[in-house]
Amino acid sequence: MIGTKQTRLAIDVGGTFTDVFVFDESTKEISITKTSSTPLNPEIGILDGIAKAEIDCENIKVFSHGTTVGTNALIERKLPKTALITSKGFRDVSEIRRGTKLELWDTYDDVAKPYIQRRDRFEVEERTDYSGNVLTEINEEEVRLLARKLKKRGTESIAVCFINSYVNGSNEAKVKQIIQEELPDVYICISSEVLPEIFEHERMSTTIVNAVLGPTVSNYIKTLEGEMNKRGYKDDILVLHSGGGVMTSQTVPRYAARLASSGIAAGAIASKHIAQLCGFNNAIGLDMGGTSTDISLMHEGDLRITKDWYIEYGYPIGFPSIEILTIGAGGGSLAWVDEGGSLRNGPQSAGAVPGPACYSRGGVEPTNSDANIVLGRLGTKLLDGQMELDKEKAIEVVDKIAKKFNYTIEEAANAITRVANANMCDALRLISVRRGYDPRDFALVAFGGAGPLHGAYLAKEMEIPTVIIPPHPGVAAAMGCLLVDVRHDISKTYVKNVKDVSLEDLEKEFVGMEKEAEELLQEEGVSKEASTLMRYIDMRYMGQWRSLAIEVDCPISSLEETLNRFHQEHEREFSFSDKEQSVEIYGLLVTAIGTVPKPEFPTYEPGGTLEDALKETRDVYFEEEGYVNTNVYNRELIPAFSEIQGPAIVDQLDTTTVIPPNFTAKVDKYRNLILSLNK
Template structure:
């Protein structure tokens, strides 16, 4: 058995590696450039950069952007849809909505499956699950012949009302698997047995188009790591904030559509709890984008209304994350109206910001931070040197447009970036009924700590937490997750009519399936935690809210009371006299696994010993450049108090403490930043 727990998070710019030594409790990290064309190469490079061999690894956990990127880039296998006669165009009709309500000329992206590859079967199930028209085997065999001739690699099956009775879907799947044994097949009754044909069909299609690609990627990675000596399972993070084995990845490939993004949210929750905060907003700012999540009362908020491309929803439960195009590589530009904009376009890792000297010529947030002295010209422990002259040249068009000098232009770029992120923070908090003043801001990613203090000031967030290893915090999140599956079922009934025994029986059926999934992943019964949720809504409503319920229900009174309270919090309205109906059931099946415990540190050395140099750094609030102390973060002892202005540098990130802020280092080496006069 190895002694290292290894987690790898593949981002758009960097691949991050977090290594925890189970015996010594030591932590070490590595960062390598991502390889978008073959992401497994970046993973292997990261493991090699950490200088460990495969047989030293006891647990390998992995967050990947392979699914997300495949959908965005449309690099997908040839896939067919098989559906009920008359419903071939459900995925193209969608809901008839647009992302921008006022743009009549901007169309929604085309369906993932072209119309010529969507086929109809003569079958019918009524609303209550009665089979009115059974499947004709010869019709399916003929369809298989056509699909084989077209070299189809994957098939999605989605029949009307299959959510209440999936027998016809199962019959078709069995025939197609027999006739086309090498083709990947998903059926909606297995993937997402829920009402609403568009959402169910869309999720099944996404599961199917990702299946072959994601499965191949995991297989290649598994073989390459095995060749290095690791013979355990690759645990893959999924959208719901848990991990799956490679076997379940094959069945639920669509859950990897936001795999890497979820890791940062999990890490922010853990770090906030270490610091004593039950409410936290996670700010994961990388090279390409910023991912924002919210923890309330110790729980990450989840959603079932999400997508990678608008118009094609994914119905799997997912940690609620808002992603905006604001990263270190986000490009600043002047729009047609003469306004300064920032993002969402990014220079990424290739060619990267102008200062990378890899061919990039447009100004980015990284270039702006370098010009203002906030970033060192030497990064990643001296492995990367930034070219300030290239950054200055990239800023020239903005300087000429507004009559700025290079420092004013750089400061303006960062102010626009901060405004974009502040708006996103308001959307995930204020707009959903949460007061930012009740939260801590957990800032991580390679660039999060460069901007976090200004965002906190804008939203009156009292504390900013910068973890010990902010640049690889998302990778840490991959080590903090349990096995998790979410099983759902639509069931509509008025709470006045439904018997609690009926609810109990439905939950018991779902729990049996959940236990089977967890057993297949090696989880013993003592480590299983099955949490029940009821979807509820006022009669006549379209949307529902989820309420957690206990086992052995004898009454719905407590569930109804909690529903009214949650409705009041979410929408500033509730009506206890209004009839409520149950809309569906969900089982949150968690297989608890041992997690690394980060060690507490004792003070070693002094803050003066951690001081490396003084550098002129630009702060608008001081009227320009000010001689600023630069600290080496690994040498900063716990218990230290750092008064701004100050810069704290480390391998994977840079922390900015503005002039009117002060920071304290806790026993876990987290830097907690607050306005002067507020620090405890």
């Protein structure tokens, strides 16, 4: 049984599998476990994984957790009965949105319905002007009557968002106090506390997401905490949020919307750490799981951060988040033929149930996993033999595609994987080339259960010189949960022309925000010595919609230097800058970091031979070469500093790595596989 007072536990709940990563600080031992996810009750999959890993919960030092509970709740619309209270005349802001669609010219594309329907959106008499002056005070009796009405309707959660409350939230605060008196058991959040920023739609949308997720994630964390307490773990559960940090379970209800992409962020953090261990400060992370692929980008040691993100288009979440591009390409993505006769791949997925046909759980349509087993890239056993795959069933479903195109079974399987690769290459271009980055200057970190199967092919197509496959690719996202710090972001709208801003005024604003940030860290139990505060100014050219966050010193030394950095960043991001154009400050941001000690992963010395790791040989199909008798290696037995010439297959508990012909793989001291195309 694994367990000392030095045990660190990380769990990432995905759509198909729940991944468990355990690190023992005293022995430097790493243990990994995968178990099937249980979407209806995610905590069951977590507890199953802990039991399967034979972890003594009393000996866990840190438990860090990434979850898809918030994401799934929004996508599946399994939400509590939630009401919105807003200013008179603004009831339909969340439904009007910005009047755009994701596919503007697709007349058949319906926009997603609001998270709160019109019948549950209510108006009250109140008004605050643009400068923060309260023109109409709250009518207490009106709010109390509304609260009683909501009680009769069985309302479980309430969002409050008033016009201009980002400047002065006193009316919202009064409503919150009255609601809490009338409905003490109902979850309530107000926009002036959740996201005190200009633009009512973005602020209202974020507050609504916070309200619809609040009860769901609170109950989930409470249930998980109770189960962990029964098993002997009494400390905080650290929950990963979209910004790339963790917060304690006590803070989760306050910022529930930050869990809307909790699990996704873990993979980006892991890819950054792995790339830097290998000496790369520019890297693209590719986390390909069973249902989707999540792509992130690190430039000069920093992951890209965005405030322009959503789970469903039209309903933005305004918290800072690691920029991640997600597409429907995973091991379980379905291959199909559209009405025009073209082969497609995804975004539909076989999911965990029934899964790919080769899982023998009732799947009847071809998937990427079925194609890879037909090609011999996947063996007939997964998870160290715990899961057997049925190649005959895979051939049977892939044959559906072969017959439609008059292909051989191998040509059909290869076509399925090529379409999947093309979809991922489009996404890689979107996050790199479209952002002004040259992929040839980056390394590709390929992980997840399916990433190592496709990584080399993607790198070849994108001319990325290096592919890094971490030691435990299938649970790398779980590992990422152990590599994060406590993080909170405090934002404030501050719209002024740079020429009209004084350093003294800016300093005063930042000091107030930093005080709030420090109080949050103290609530999380972070000591002053472990706390770091970073300042950012959102800047844009006059008349622009978008802004760029520019980091500044504490205290700010020069606005002129900050202005020059804004022009440089604008040139890099958009290939355009204009030093003659007026620039305005749009907002201020303070990021508070509470440093959490990171595990020091083991390094390895050379020992043994590559021949010792040879598991078997099997025929593997490659597009240009056809079938090639290929060596299959057991990754656990491959010595550090080994070199493997492709074609080769590397098997391990959590994934399979394909090293195609004309590729070479080298093993570094951390046992990362580093692939490169032979020149």
